[in-house]
Amino acid sequence: MAGAENVTARESIVGMAGYLKVNALKIAEAVAILVLGALIAVLVRSSMRRALSVRLPTYIYKPLENFTFYSILATAGILALYPFGLNLGSLLVAGGFAGIVVGLAAQNSLGNVISGLFLVIEQPLKVGDPVTIGNVSGEVIDLRVMSLLIRTWDGYLVRIPNQTVFNSIITNYSGTKARRIDFIVGVHYDSDIDRAIRAIKKYIDDNPYCLVSPSPEVFVDEYADSSINIRIRCWTPTRMWYPAKMDLQTGLKKALEKEGIQIPYPQLDLHIVSSEPVFRVETCNCRREKEA
């Protein structure tokens, strides 16, 4: 009995040794592919970490890094089966179908994630920037995986999907160091224009918000129906744009009034030349009367 067991064990060992002898090359090939794949995965992961960790937030680069790492390992695993005659074509077809199904189901979500990634890389805006995206204006509060959070100027929180942000026209007000204030003040036709311009320039000069350079501009822009329109342009530090605008628009009226310059309201002068009607319409049939 024991002898029979020994024979069976010996046979199986011999069989395994024979299998190993026949397939040694294939096994070595598979192991080599696995080791090589693991090495490549580790290398790619560490270089991705070096390159992306300084540029992207952790919540973006970490999943990206993990995804790449495990994708390489999985590819190496599949390739390692190839020497044993595994049909890669059928695996790829199955994988492809699965990819399509998942892709269709999560099209919007994936689109948002990828758009978020591009927003982080391209950086048209950052947290804290004052922006206008489409018709939403406010300060960027958070840039999340799927969406952007904006606090509007009147205090509401607005969530915009990253894909919408990416496809919208983005105006970032903090992209430059200075912003221009541009507005018109109308003065009365009877006013002394030079005096008005001098008063405006002095007000701008006394105002700490208006930069020395780029220099402010004050000039007659239009002879309008009821007023001579003076255009005022002044550059301010970006952060100070709003207080500067408030200050200028409020203070300039007082400054002009102090100089005796009137800011007129729309008016229409009606000149009546004579009390008699301009045309006299005769209703008689004069020609016939004449002929008669």
Place this chain on the structure above:
Amino acid sequence: MPLWGTLRPGDSIGVCDASIKYDPNGLLEVSDPYSSEKLVVRGQIGVLPAPPTRRPFDLGPTVYVEFTHKIFVEKGDLLWATIPVEVELRKKGRPIVRLATVKSKYTLVGSLVEGVIARYWRAEPIVGSNPPYSSLDRDCMALVAFYISEGADIIRGVPFNLGQTMIYTDNGGRLYFTLVEVSIKDAIIEAKTTSKPPTYGLKPLRKVSEGRGAVLGGYGPVVVVNRGWRLWPGLKT
């Protein structure tokens, strides 16, 4: 009482357009060209000159001194100008009030995207190794010296950093900022604020613990500041 030093209840001082009134009951009334404020404090208060970078608003440590006329400078020149200081009131070692001594303006130095917003000041440039005391016509003004370390060209102003810079004083109570080294190369001005005094015989203003107020004299830690600014060719005329 001396202008810079310790303010005790009952004292009041004026530094150019800034005024400080500390009544015996501890009510401190301060005002500058932009605002006025009242607060209740007790005991002594330190009064120190400070770099002109905070009032009316803090937009960074850069100051741009535009000269009243263009000036040709070359390596080895020492160029002097005067700029105003701000007044800092300190209590227990921490600043409690900052006051502007004169009205000020800002300017953009460089391009709209990569430039910097700087405090603007217009000053007459005086070349010479000795400080031009006569240009210190107001007690809120301090001398700043630009040492041309490289190059030669016509310049019309120098932008430089004054964030954490040390302010020095001499026996006459005059104020000095640290030396600014200026190099001019390929029509680009590079200004670097050093930790060196601009001339011999100056003492850094020392900030001491509030028990003794803030006093002049002695050598406190000198704050080494600032990277240089590389600016656009527009500074060259």
